[in-house]
Amino acid sequence: MRRVGESFALSGxxxxxxxxxxxxxxxxxxxxxxxxxxxxxxxxFDCPLGKSxxxxxxxxxxxxxxxxxxxxREQPAARSGHFIADLQxxxxxxxxxxxxxxRSLLALGQGRMVVRRATLLDEEEKTQARAWLRRLEPDGxxxxxxxxxxxxLRGYDLAFDQLRRRLRGAAPHIELxxxxxxxxxxxxxxxxxxxxxxxxxxxxxxxxxxxIGAHIAVARQNEGGVIADIDTEFLxxxxxxxxxxxxxxxxxxxxYDAALTxxxxxxxxxxxxxxxxxxxxxxxxxxxxxxxxxxxxxxHSGLSAMFDLFARERAAEQAKLARRFxxxxxxDQIGRLQRVFAEPDALAKGPMADYPVLGYARKxxxxxxxxxxxxxxxxxxxxxxxxxxxxxxxxxxxxxxMEFFAPLFPASQMAPLIKPLKRLQDGLGLFNDYAVQQQxxxxxxxxxxxxxxxxxxxxxxxxxxxxxxxxxxxxxxxxRLTDSFAGFDNAELRARFAAQFHDGGETA
Amino acid sequence: MKVVACYSNKGGVGKTATAVNLSYAAAASGLRVLxxxxxxxxxxxxxxxxxxxxKLKDDTFFRDEDRFAGAIRGSDxxxxxxxxxxxxxxxxxxxxxxxxxxxxxxxKALKAVDGDYDLILLDCPPNISALSENVFKAAxxxxxxxxxxxxxxxxFEQLLEFFVDHDLDRGKLLAFFSMVQGRKTLHHETMxxxxxxxxELFLATVIPFSSEIEKMxxxxxxxxxxxxxxxxxxxxxxxxxxxxARF
Numbered sequence: 001m002r003r004v005g006e007s008f009a010l011s012g013x014x015x016x017x018x019x020x021x022x023x024x025x026x027x028x029x030x031x032x033x034x035x036x037x038x039x040x041x042x043x044x045f046d047c048p049l050g051k052s053x054x055x056x057x058x059x060x061x062x063x064x065x066x067x068x069x070x071x072x073r074e075q076p077a078a079r080s081g082h083f084i085a086d087l088q089x090x091x092x093x094x095x096x097x098x099x100x101x102x103r104s105l106l107a108l109g110q111g112r113m114v115v116r117r118a119t120l121l122d123e124e125e126k127t128q129a130r131a132w133l134r135r136l137e138p139d140g141x142x143x144x145x146x147x148x149x150x151x152x153l154r155g156y157d158l159a160f161d162q163l164r165r166r167l168r169g170a171a172p173h174i175e176l177x178x179x180x181x182x183x184x185x186x187x188x189x190x191x192x193x194x195x196x197x198x199x200x201x202x203x204x205x206x207x208x209x210x211x212i213g214a215h216i217a218v219a220r221q222n223e224g225g226v227i228a229d230i231d232t233e234f235l236x237x238x239x240x241x242x243x244x245x246x247x248x249x250x251x252x253x254x255x256y257d258a259a260l261t262x263x264x265x266x267x268x269x270x271x272x273x274x275x276x277x278x279x280x281x282x283x284x285x286x287x288x289x290x291x292x293x294x295x296x297x298x299x300h301s302g303l304s305a306m307f308d309l310f311a312r313e314r315a316a317e318q319a320k321l322a323r324r325f326x327x328x329x330x331x332d333q334i335g336r337l338q339r340v341f342a343e344p345d346a347l348a349k350g351p352m353a354d355y356p357v358l359g360y361a362r363k364x365x366x367x368x369x370x371x372x373x374x375x376x377x378x379x380x381x382x383x384x385x386x387x388x389x390x391x392x393x394x395x396x397x398x399x400x401x402m403e404f405f406a407p408l409f410p411a412s413q414m415a416p417l418i419k420p421l422k423r424l425q426d427g428l429g430l431f432n433d434y435a436v437q438q439q440x441x442x443x444x445x446x447x448x449x450x451x452x453x454x455x456x457x458x459x460x461x462x463x464x465x466x467x468x469x470x471x472x473x474x475x476x477x478x479x480r481l482t483d484s485f486a487g488f489d490n491a492e493l494r495a496r497f498a499a500q501f502h503d504g505g506e507t508a
Numbered sequence: 509m510k511v512v513a514c515y516s517n518k519g520g521v522g523k524t525a526t527a528v529n530l531s532y533a534a535a536a537s538g539l540r541v542l543x544x545x546x547x548x549x550x551x552x553x554x555x556x557x558x559x560x561x562x563k564l565k566d567d568t569f570f571r572d573e574d575r576f577a578g579a580i581r582g583s584d585x586x587x588x589x590x591x592x593x594x595x596x597x598x599x600x601x602x603x604x605x606x607x608x609x610x611x612x613x614x615x616k617a618l619k620a621v622d623g624d625y626d627l628i629l630l631d632c633p634p635n636i637s638a639l640s641e642n643v644f645k646a647a648x649x650x651x652x653x654x655x656x657x658x659x660x661x662x663x664f665e666q667l668l669e670f671f672v673d674h675d676l677d678r679g680k681l682l683a684f685f686s687m688v689q690g691r692k693t694l695h696h697e698t699m700x701x702x703x704x705x706x707x708e709l710f711l712a713t714v715i716p717f718s719s720e721i722e723k724m725x726x727x728x729x730x731x732x733x734x735x736x737x738x739x740x741x742x743x744x745x746x747x748x749x750x751x752x753a754r755f
Contacts, residue, residue, distance in 0.1 A: 124557045126559075154589050155578070
């Protein structure tokens with residue numbers, strides 16, 4: 001493979017003295033520092049760039065992307081919004097195409113940047129290796145870090161290695177993954193799916209409390225993003241986390257006293273209720289382009305009118321929810337629940353409370369797996385939709401259980417079990433999406449007063465056409481589901497599930 | 509990957525200056541460019557301060573893909589690499605005469621770096637030979653600098669005759685007037701005459717005779733690298749725009 005550049009971060013300021021003058025027969029030239037400029041370190045909320053050893057800097061109207069294994073790229077920073085699709089076409093946008101299209105780029109922090117260039121020259125003044133040193137001086141209490149972008153000039157491998165060695169030796173190395181934490185300490189790393197450590201002998205009730213506590217914490221990390229309306233994933237993650245809390249409460253049967261369980265379920269359901277409509281509207285609006293693609297241009301005016309309605313309602317819902325999240329009453333409500341699970345031993349126990357979590361996990365997963373297989377086996381082309389939906393819910397529960405308890409089992413054993421389940425879930429999810437979309441479109445037409453609007457007729461025409469197309473897609477997807485079942489409900493997978501969860505397989 | 513040759517069967521017409529400055533302009537436009545110096549004098553390599561290749565000599569150029577790729581050197585400029593020449597290239601015709609499919613060996617050799625580059629520019633030695641026949645086959649476009657003088661007119665006619673005699677595609681030829689001196693009546697008259705006869709073969713851009721271009725040897729860099737705003741540099745970038753538009 002052809003060599004490319006390399007990027008890494010060094011602690012503190014790199015002084016000329018630390019680099020020296022000559023490297024073998026080559027002369028090391030360190031250019032004077034350029035005047036300081038403002039910089040911002042960008043990433044999405046869940047830090048996919050940091051996690052993949054990349055750093056995205058905005059400075060002097062440019063976006064500079066550095067990758068540990070691939071050097072640097074630049075393009076103009078001007079953009080129409082902060083999503084990846086809003087960037088101008090260019091090398092940085094291209095290299096960011098693996099990032100979520102739904103997540104906005106955020107400034108993790110700002111500061112001053114001082115740039116200088118180090119060059120290795122031969123006796124003819126030919127550059128054989130080159131590095132950009134970008135010293136980042138963060139606003140606030142963080143540490144100074146020098147980002148090094150080493151450019152590879154083809155054919156000058158030796159000089160490249162020499163310059164790298166010289167630079168690496170000049171100061172302690174910092175992983176790009178840890179760059180944000182070094183520059184801007186104290187920003188908690190966000191993990192939408194936290195791995196809660198569980199000990200095999202831990203009582204089931206304690207494990208449940210730990211899982212619930214961790215997921216409430218995840219939900220709370222999203223509140224700021226919902227209030228600021230940065231992107232729709234904040235609310236989505238907020239809801240998924242609370243849904244997982246409710247799943248723990250309903251799936252971990254018998255760990256808490258029945259009355260307490262009911263009360264807690266209600267409390268979390270109350271917490272989620274005010275978020276439902278906003279999420280629905282987010283989903284509709286995210287489908288905007290898809291709907292426009294599905295319909296011919298003659299029906300687009302109705303769609304535009306419909307999406308204008310959605311957008312207006314969404315703005316109102318968002319403002320309402322942002323207000324709610326900022327209120328003391330909400331902080332009290334969720335804070336109280338957080339405190340409840342911080343002291344698990346004070347919770348009224350159910351009959352399974354002290355059962356060791358490993359055995360409990362096996363029992364739950366095995367029973368749930370059986371249930372899912374039974375549902376899947378009964379599905380034919382003629383099965384009513386609601387039974388297909390029941391299967392989807394069953395799969396989701398099984399998936400949650402397997403994810404909650406994953407730390408108890410070897411990752412290598414879990415991955416081949418989760419993969420076919422995920423495939424089945426994807427197929428069922430698509431089927432469900434088509435059904436839900438049709439439902440919500442019908443609901444839109446049935447909204448009181450909808451027929452009084454000037455553009456009611458145009459909207460109705462577009463919606464009718466959309467429903468027809470979505471219905472067709474749903475039927476096609478239904479036909480495809482049979483294959484996904486076959487991948488899931490087979491002897492080999494059954495044997496694997498049995499070995500892991502029924503016959504007492506390996507533990508982590 | 510496209511291949512553009514800078515070629516003239518007459519020497520001293522600004523061929524290497526064209527290859528160097530066109531490759532710089534193409535790289536600056538965002539293309540990944542390899543400038544391949546086929547002239548044993550190695551002037552292209554000299555302008556980029558790249559030393560002559562030691563290992564890529566004799567017929568390894570045509571026979572050894574790894575050595576071919578291994579001899580490439582990055583220039584000081586983004587997106588622009590150089591394959592420097594070797595003195596043994598003066599015997600290219602002898603190597604080629606010993607090989608099978610001797611007319612398509614260059615095309616085959618360039619395949620070694622297909623995928624690494626969007627554009628390969630060939631700086632060719634000034635003669636009509638077995639190597640130039642390879643160039644004519646390998647190149648998608650052949651850029652021909654023509655000084656508007658009687659002698660150049662004659663060599664250009666010879667080149668066209670060669671294309672006709674050997675059944676080559678004349679459509680590949682993109683000629684332009686080089687080293688033009690605005691004050692010389694002869695230059696104006698020759699340009700007018702030749703544009704009249706070969707209108708479809710000549711590009712609109714004219715490269716002037718310029719002290720900025722002469723200074724390339726002093727700076728050992730493309731004109732745009734030391735005199736970016738000057739007319740000569742802009743002329744080359746216009747010339748590249750015109751050549752690039754012909755693909």
